[in-house]
Structures are given as structure tokens and as C-alpha cells.
Amino acid sequence: MSDMLVNLLKLPPLEPSLEAMRQASVVVRRAAPYEITRVRRFVEQHFTTYWADEISVGYANKPVSVYLAIRGGEVIGFSAYECTRRGFFGPTGVADSERGQGVGKALLLASLHGLAQMGYAYGIIGGVGPVEFYARTVGATLIPDSTPGVYADPLIDPAPPRGAEPPR
Numbered sequence: 001m002s003d004m005l006v007n008l009l010k011l012p013p014l015e016p017s018l019e020a021m022r023q024a025s026v027v028v029r030r031a032a033p034y035e036i037t038r039v040r041r042f043v044e045q046h047f048t049t050y051w052a053d054e055i056s057v058g059y060a061n062k063p064v065s066v067y068l069a070i071r072g073g074e075v076i077g078f079s080a081y082e083c084t085r086r087g088f089f090g091p092t093g094v095a096d097s098e099r100g101q102g103v104g105k106a107l108l109l110a111s112l113h114g115l116a117q118m119g120y121a122y123g124i125i126g127g128v129g130p131v132e133f134y135a136r137t138v139g140a141t142l143i144p145d146s147t148p149g150v151y152a153d154p155l156i157d158p159a160p161p162r163g164a165e166p167p168r
Contacts, residue, residue, distance in 0.1 A: 003146035004125040006089070006138050008116040017106040021069065026076065028106045031066040033059055039068065042075040043093065050154075051091040057083040067110040069094065069103045079107035081115050081123070085150055089115065089125045105137055112138060127151050 021028050031039060036059050043052040058066040058080040069077035077094035084090065089111055094103045115123045125134055126149060134140035 001127040001129065001147060001151075002131075003143045003149050004128050004131070004134050004140035005143050006112060006123045006125060006134070006140045008112060008120055008123050011112055011116060011138060012109060014106075014109045014113050017102060017109050020102055021106045024101060025071055026101075026103060026106075027068075027070045028103075028110055029068060029070070030110075031059065031064050031068050031078070033064060035068070039066070039075055039078060042095075043078060043091075046095055047091070047093045051093065054083045054091050055080045065111075065114060067107050067114070069098070069107055071098070077103045077107055079111040081111040082118065084126055085124070087115065087120050087122070087124055088150075089123050090127070104133070108134075108137060 018028055036056070039055070040052045043055060055066050055078065058064060061082055065082045066078060066080045068075055076098040077092075079089070079092035081089045089108070092104065092107055092111070094107070112123055124143070125140055128134060128140075128142075131142065
């Protein structure tokens with residue numbers, strides 16, 4: 001999968017997405033270090049151990065570079081940045097039952113605004129799946145010849161957990 005480039009100087013504002021989430025009883029906020037086990041379980045259950053490993057780096061960053069979407073005290077989505085490489089967004093994911101409601105957009109914007117606050121002018125979305133979503137939401141463009149990028153030569157789990165796939 002290819003990488004995408006995002007101009008962080010031209011991001012849509014974050015507040016309207018956060019307000020839309022509040023109206024839908026979803027809180028989008030920066031993760032706290034004492035939540036790492038619950039968040040890690042969510043990521044492993046709904047996505048992959050590889051992604052759970054990646055976001056562990058985000059919990060070591062100061063400030064934490066992981067955002068959560070929470071409904072009724074439960075994690076329904078996450079996003080991370082500055083984990084795999086400097087200036088990179090991801091991984092990110094939203095529970096299947098919560099997709100199509102703006103949660104992914106709010107998490108994406110929160111993390112990309114986090115990269116911009118660190119001083120980056122451009123961000124990289126690594127190993128992109130939903131190209132159209134990123135292009136439409138933040139004007140991301142494909143980076144030519146970026147496959148496999150930083151995800152080359154991964155370790156392969158001889159017995160991956162059910163539903164797991166190799167890193168992006």
C-alpha cells in the first residue's frame with residue numbers, strides 16, 4: 001500500500017468535528033497513560049497486535065500522541081501519530097459498528113492537528129487503505145513509488161491472531 005502526503009497548513013478546523021461528536025455522545029480526546037491496557041485490548045480485538053505495538057510508542061511520547069473516541073466509557077476508535085516514524089499519522093481505526101458517523105474524521109483531524117502543533121508543515125499517512133477517505137477529508141495525495149515504504153520486510157507472526165494481518 002502506498003503512502004499519502006497531507007499539507008498540514010491547510011487542514012480543516014478541528015472544532016466542528018469535535019462538536020459533532022459531542023452531539024452524538026462521543027468524546028474525542030487525547031489518551032492518558034493509565035488507559036494503555038484497555039486501549040491496547042481494543043486495538044488487538046478489533047484490529048491487529050501490530051497496531052497495538054505501534055500505538056505503544058505513542059504512549060511513550062510527551063504529550064501522548066494517541067487520540068481516543070469514547071462512547072459511554074468504552075473505546076470505539078483510536079488514532080495515533082509520531083509512532084512508526086517522525087511525521088507519520090497512524091495507525092487508526094474505528095469499531096465496525098461506529099463507522100460512517102464521523103468518528104474516523106474527528107480522530108484523523110485531531111491527530112493531524114497534533115502533528116501541525118509539533119511544527120510539521122506536512123504529514124505522511126503510511127500504508128494507506130482508504131485512499132478516497134483521506135483525499136476527500138484532508139486533501140491527501142498519493143506519494144509516487146512509496147510502496148512498501150517503511151513497512152518493508154516485516155516480521156511475520158507464524159500464528160497470527162484471528163483476523164490479524166501483517167503491518168500496513
